[in-house]
Amino acid sequence: MTEALTPEAPVISDAAGTAGQAPENPAAGRVPLTPEELEAAVHAIADRSRKAARRLGQANRAWKDRALRAIGTALLANRKHVLEANAKDVAVGRANGTSAALLDRLTLTPERIDGLVAALENLAGLPDPVGNVVRGQTLPNGLRLRQVNVPMGVVAAIYEARPNVTVDIAGLALKSGNAVILRGGSAAANTNEALVRILRDALDSVGLPADAVQTVDQYGREGANVLMRARGRVDVLIPRGGRELIQTVVTNSSVPVIETGEGNVHIFIDESADEEMAVEILLNAKTQRPSVCNTVETLLVHSGSKVLPAVAAALRKAGVTLHVDDRIAAALGNGVETVPADDHDWATEYMDLDLAVAMVDSLDDAVKHIRKWTTGHTEAILTNNLANAERFIAEIDSAAVIVNASTRFTDGGELGLGAEVGISTQKLHARGPMGLTELTTTKWIVQGEGQVRG
Amino acid sequence: MTEALTPEAPVISDAAGTAGQAPENPAAGRVPLTPEELEAAVHAIADRSRKAARRLGQANRAWKDRALRAIGTALLANRKHVLEANAKDVAVGRANGTSAALLDRLTLTPERIDGLVAALENLAGLPDPVGNVVRGQTLPNGLRLRQVNVPMGVVAAIYEARPNVTVDIAGLALKSGNAVILRGGSAAANTNEALVRILRDALDSVGLPADAVQTVDQYGREGANVLMRARGRVDVLIPRGGRELIQTVVTNSSVPVIETGEGNVHIFIDESADEEMAVEILLNAKTQRPSVCNTVETLLVHSGSKVLPAVAAALRKAGVTLHVDDRIAAALGNGVETVPADDHDWATEYMDLDLAVAMVDSLDDAVKHIRKWTTGHTEAILTNNLANAERFIAEIDSAAVIVNASTRFTDGGELGLGAEVGISTQKLHARGPMGLTELTTTKWIVQGEGQVRG
Structure with missing residues (x-):
């Protein structure tokens, strides 16, 4: 179930320079980019994401589960490093007068890292949503028809100072065959940088493309804005956080959004x-x-x-x-x-x-x-x-x-979905607790032997 | 299957005064409204649509099918009137130098009206998508869980000079329990006015709310813009037409859009x-x-x-x-x-x-x-x-x-969906030929006898 932040201005700041990957433009994060350069840089990330998604979309379940377990192993091996990075973010947050509730969400502990690893292990145990046949029949003219679940492709997530979401959403995206582009906000910059590096290395270690996990944090608020307008390059955008963050995304995005979380x-x-x-x-x-x-x-x-x-x-x-x-x-x-x-x-x-x-x-x-x-x-x-x-x-x-x-x-785990992407409060595509299947779309496959339409 | 227009500027004009219902403000279409008045007027239409949707959502299949057949009967009874109204639109189009392809789409004939009536009869013969149980189980703690299809609520359609869409989309929305708000463009203003009046009268004649079919054509291009931004009031927006119309809607809408039609x-x-x-x-x-x-x-x-x-x-x-x-x-x-x-x-x-x-x-x-x-x-x-x-x-x-x-x-009829709302080229919610089910969302129903979460 999604934990919403107390209403607060969305933490989409201008902080830069915390990429989990080498930026296209080595000057990024130091010399301000022109709007055109910035757009080109974010689009390049999305295009690499598309390429990675194509490879990931062909990976079978065993391969994806291997990646999930490799991430878990790497998180445990690098726990100290992650906690040190997180301590820096927490110290900055405390110095900036961040509220206790926000600091709590920002903080990782050894136990919370254990929880992330356990969630990855749980994900690895779930069936693959990709390839599931939604419906199928043989038509009167002999055409064999199947509608099957396939990955969305490129999923973007915009969220606030909650570094657990970085691992959580990357794992869900990976299991469902999607590449993910993350925008985790400056308040968790050090933690997210450490986590993204671990995620990418783990993917690489099992022979899956590291670019299946990327971040645009190095391009700050403007980078997030380009991401929201990258319709066609990004297939779906999932905001996770408080009301204002979600409203900002819904209002500014031309990429289809799945709205989550607000529960009165x-x-x-x-x-x-x-x-x-x-x-x-x-x-x-x-x-x-x-x-x-x-x-x-x-x-x-x-x-x-x-x-x-x-x-x-x-x-x-x-x-x-x-x-x-x-x-x-x-x-x-x-x-x-x-x-x-x-x-x-x-x-x-x-x-x-x-x-x-x-x-x-x-x-x-x-x-x-x-x-x-x-x-x-x-x-x-x-x-x-x-x-x-x-x-x-x-x-x-x-x-x-x-x-x-x-x-x-009202919770994906409680209702038997196995894993939860969030709780959709919109009517399109997904409503209520979203499981892995909601991170897929479908494809119609029609097979014949020369049929034409009468 | 959706017939796309040849690329051309979207026919979202400023023409006014062709409401199928009494405008909220009697001055609408004559004295220009302020942006605030216009917004209030379109929102009032959406709010009436919501009320109508609630009544329609409770109507059983027999009642909705009766309405579909009443519309068919009324179309046949008023065929002469509809053709006269259509002749006016075609004459204006011809005088304005409209292309032959567009004029063809704009033109209704006795046979095309027969075709619309036959489609309504076909719709009446299809199962009700509302109430269909998507999945269900009894959970370990005894909770009975069902995910069922329910109407979206308020569906809006923005389309070009194709008056057949007026009847087509209204019938599909009605069968799936949704109220519909139409924006059919000025080129078909007279035809649409006549058709909307027939649709509303037929609904009324079987005891269903006339406001289940409304138009914002009287508020011109600005009215369409308000509709596109009415997130929360309108549940889904379906543009039907050429590339430029669809791009305009996708770019300007904060209401979730189902993109249809373009096929390279x-x-x-x-x-x-x-x-x-x-x-x-x-x-x-x-x-x-x-x-x-x-x-x-x-x-x-x-x-x-x-x-x-x-x-x-x-x-x-x-x-x-x-x-x-x-x-x-x-x-x-x-x-x-x-x-x-x-x-x-x-x-x-x-x-x-x-x-x-x-x-x-x-x-x-x-x-x-x-x-x-x-x-x-x-x-x-x-x-x-x-x-x-x-x-x-x-x-x-x-x-x-x-x-x-x-x-x-690749056609809803050919693939056995019974009726076709359009062909979605996006990945969210619906992909490929969309049937009646794609005009519904789902609701989770959980029934217990005092269960609490451990």
Whole structure:
């Protein structure tokens, strides 16, 4: 599941000179390039990426898995070097007054590196999405038809100061036969430089093209902008990070984008919901990991339900600040501490131990509230009423609609996808948790023996 | 299959005042709106479209099919009125010096209206893509998981002077549960106004929301621009027309776009290709319907093949102009009339009785030529060599790759999709012929009895 940053200006800075590969122009990062030179340099990277993608696209699963394991081995062998590079970035971040949350995302530890290696090993154990036959038939005229998954080709990722994404997205791209171009931001420049070098060396060590992993970090913000406009050269762009980063990419990109992550998630407690279930699910959905996108942010309670006091008390006891409307405040009375909510609260993805709570008089009102404020990620209903469950499923237009379970299940791993590229909140191509297959496209293969069209 | 126009400036004009519905602002089309008023007016249309989409998304197949048949009945009942409106547009086009090809696309005839009605009847006979279960399982913790197809919601179409698209795309959107916003261009203004009114009345007559079909033609070019930037309000934008129209939409849109249509299609005649098969396939692929996107535009001939004279003679006899490189000219000698080809020819989608022909010395050289010039639509190999067939399939990255059959088969109808929205030449969401399913997205439905995440 994608961890979103707290909203903050996108970390697309002008810092340069941290390439994981030799720049085309040796002056890059020292002497400012003209816009034309910069565009040519980024296009050259994309063109090398295309070449690498063609070789990678022909590699069988065993070969790709060998590369994933070689990366894991190299990460462990170079752990000290990576941690030293990371310490430099963290020190710079601290000196610049970076927030504790951001510093936490920026920081690698020996255990986090172990986690990256374990994820690579997990990836190596997954089936190859490439070559999967989506559908096929023999047509009346004898033509044999197959639609098969093939790699996208060149995948670009733009993300903020999270060096784990460098390894994560490179591994996912590699397994699905894609070359990847990374833009990881200046805050993690030293770490990413070290990681990209390890990735490239590991690819090379198993005979796959090192250019399957490249970065444009050395070309700063302008490099990222060229990448976003490189339609035709880049097949898909995946931004990972906070709202502003994603909006910047969506607005400026002519390359097709898969939007991920923002989750203003709702739970509606219907009149018939069971109290114990409601308490357990709310505690899980709000407090198990509040900083992630599938955590609940607004609770809607049916005015006929009796479970509010127990749910509110349990959440308070768990340290959750309740931002409530007037009716909830009145219903709870003085026994439970609350703060007043306004429209800002209905719109906010707190990603913290905060929950907006509103009272509604019907399923219709709950649906209306959700339609107004949702980001289309995940919504849940807690109910014992079959008709209401069916209506909620039919009328809520979100990537995941859940009945009587925690919203924390909207996650590629939990839903059995094996690995997760992110959670798409758009409708095109992929919606909800994205697995490896969502990093592929399809190709129609038609085989005949001379058929022509009548 | 999509018929592409000959390249020409996109017909997104400033003409106004041809709404199929009452404009929000009665002054629209007469007094120029401020940019803010115009944006508000187009957004209001999109918001009505969203409401209509929610109702339509809940309609079952029988209801939607009733609407499709009601549209057909109304088209037949109003045929005279539609033809009169169309005659006005054709007269204006003729007076403005519109090309014969464009006038042909613009013109409706009684037979073409019959064709539209037959297509609607065909659509009514197809299964409903909505509600189809893509995959599902019961997870180890007992959660029941289903991924189902659901409508996109609001689909917008921007197209050129082809009034048939108005009925065609509205029918496809309706069947897949989507509301549609049309931008059909000023050249077909009278025809589209008449058609949109018929579509809306027919929807209303069966109790479905008329606002499921709306147009922004009354707001001219600026209205189209607002539509392209209405990300969040419009779920997907489908441009249909020539290269410049599609490029304009791709470049200016922040709404996700499905790019359709451009086909610089190649056939490679390998050394081992059968002569008779090569002649028949080339004749079919070039001359059966030269103006469409799956017609062949470049022929590559292996230097070791002996079939060139027979193929060239047959094509010449069928009236095809052969634009050839020096080696082909030398091989054909004086017996066959040719014209010299240059890079312009390799890049051109003639859509006419013209064919570029080059000689290559190997499969590698053929692949190299195709990679350089293809639009990624369809490529075919004619061969009797299994290894070469496999390599061509693996190495050519186009929406459709064909072995020993005509390129004209890249078509939703021919490939068994039932109906065709267009042929996508992009990799995201849909690639190749798009059927009704490609106008849907998916929703994950998770049902439990109190499960929380461990």
